[in-house]
Amino acid sequence: MSARGKLSSGLVGAGLLIVDKGPGVTSHDVVASCRKLLGTRKVGHAGTLDPMATGVLVLGIERATKMLGLLALTTKAYTATIRLGRTTSTDDAEGETVADASATALEDADIARQVALLTGDIEQVPSSVSAIKVDGQRAHKLVRAGEEFTIPARRVSVTRFDVLARRDVPGTGFVDLDVEVECSSGTYVRALARDLGAALEVGGHLTVLRRTRVGPFTLEHARTLEQLADAPGVSLDIDEAARTAFPHRQVDAEEAEAISQGRWLDPIGLAGVYAAIDPTGHTIALLQEKGKRASSVMVVRPATLRGL
Template sequence: MADLSIENAGLVIIDKSDGITSHDAVSRCRKIFNTRRVGHAGTLDPMATGVLVIGIERATKLLGLLSLTTKAYVATIRLGSSTTTDDKEGEILTRGDVSGVTDEAIATGIAALTGEIEQVPAKVSAIKVDGRRAHALVRTGADFDLEARPVTVSRFDVLEIRRVDGSDGSGGFIDIDVEVDCSAGTYIRSLARDLGAGLGVGGHLTALRRTAVGPFTLEHARTLDQLAEHPLLSLTIDEAALLSFPRRDIDAEEAESISQGRWLEPVGLKGIHVAVDPEGQAIALIQEKGRRASSVMVVRPATLR
C-alpha cells in the first residue's frame, strides 16, 4: 500500500461488503481521507461484494480514462425459481421442477451463454429508459422492455453444483457456484436468469463477488473498516497510471514541456498512454492526434515537480 503524500492523490481499491451502495463507499472514503474529491468507477449493486475502484483528490480525473473493459466475478446461481429482480432480493415470479435437470444440461446451457452473445439487461439496472434509470422505473410499476445488446463472456466455469431435493419444504433447487470473466456491461444476474429460462426452470442470482476490474484485483483491495483504521492509498496516482496505460519514455526536456501543458511529437502510438520521465515518474496521459501528442490529463503538473 502507498503512503499518503502531501497531495494525497491516488486510487483506493475497496473490497466492498454487501448491503451498502457504491455511493455509501464513496461517502465513507470522504470521511476517512477528509476530502470531498472522491469518486468511483464501475458501480457495484448493494448485494454484490468485491472490487470497487475509488479515486482520491486529483485521481478522480483518472477514473473516466481508465480502460475497465474486463471484469471477473464469482457468483452463485439458483435454478428452480425466477424473481422480479433476477436476484434473491426480488419477489418470486415462477417456480420450476429441477429434478430432471442434469449436469450435462447445465453445461450445455452455460456453453450457450459463453462467447459473444446478445444479452437483455436486468430491469433493475442503471440503464436509462426515456431519461430515467430502469431500476427507478421498476419501482413505479411501469411496464417496459430493454433491448438486447452485445456482450462478451470469455469464461463461464462451474466450480460446484449443489442439489436440494425439496424435502425440507423449499420446493427443491440447484445452486451453482461459477466463475465469470466478461466485458464491461455484462450482467451476471441476466446470465442467471437466462440459464434458468433456457433450462425451463427459472433462475436467479443469490451471491455475487467481483474479483477484478481491469488490472485491479482483490490483491489490491481492503475493506472500509481496514481503511478507516489505516487510511492508505492502494496506488499513488503515478502507480495507477503506470499500471493502467501503455508507457512512453520521455526525456527531462519533454517532461518539462508536457507538464506545462505543451505537446510532444507523435511517435506512432495508438490510444491513451502514459508519458514517463527519466526518474520513472508518470508526467501525463497523452494521446496522439495528427502531428501532436497532447495531454488528456497532466498527472504531475509543473507546480508539483
C-alpha cells in the first residue's frame, strides 16, 4: 500500500458536509437524516438554523467532527424579507401577532435612514425565543414556561444591511423589504427586523430567512437532503475542508511524522489555527503557535491510525 493510502486509513468518509437546509425542519432533524443517509453516528453541526430558515448548515462527518469547534465561522451572510407593519411575539412569521399598523406611508428615505443606524457595530437585544442562556436556561424554554426575564443587549457587527427591493402588500397596510445582511456570528436578523420596525414606529418581523454563507462556506458548496440521498458523501473531504477553512503551511515528511506523533514544530509566525500539509497534500494536523512552539490542537492523521 502506498504512503498516501496508509495515511487515509481510518478517515474514509471524513469531511465537512454543507447542507442547504429546507424550511420547516430543525437543524437536529437534518443531523438525524444525514446520519441515516451516510450510515454513521459521527455527525455534528457547527451552529444551528431556525426551522423557518433555509440555507447553509455546516456539518462535520466522522473524524472531521473534531474540527468543528476550531472553524472560524465568525461571519455570516443572509438574504431575508422583512415585513413592516406587524409585530409578532417571536419577531418572525411563526409567532403570534402582537400589533398591526399601516406602513404604506413610510418614505424610502426614512427606511434607509433607520437601516443605516442598524449597520456597523451596534448593541442588539436577541429575540426572546432565541437560544441565548438566561441564568443558565435557554430563553425560548423560559418563554414556553411563561417566565418573565430580560436579555441584556450585546455588541454585534452588521457589515452590510442593504434593501434590495420594496413591495407594498395590497390590502394589508404591510410593506415587505427584501434585504441582504452580512454580520458577525451571534447577530439575529430577526432582531434587525424587529428593531427596524420599532424605529419606524410601525413594527416589523421576519418572513423569510436564507443563510447564504457561513465563514468560507457558501451555497455553492451546499446540497439539499434530496441531492444527498441521490449521492451520499461529504461536500469537502477532510483535506479540502482544512485547506478551505484554515491558513496552511507545508511541512516535510520528517515534520509530518513528528506532528503525527503529537510532537511540536518550530513556529513560522502564522496567527490562529492553521493546517500542516505534508508533501502528498494530506493535512496531518491543525496547529497553533504559542511562544516557541507550533503545537497540535487537532491531529488529523495520528500515527496510531496508520494501517487500520
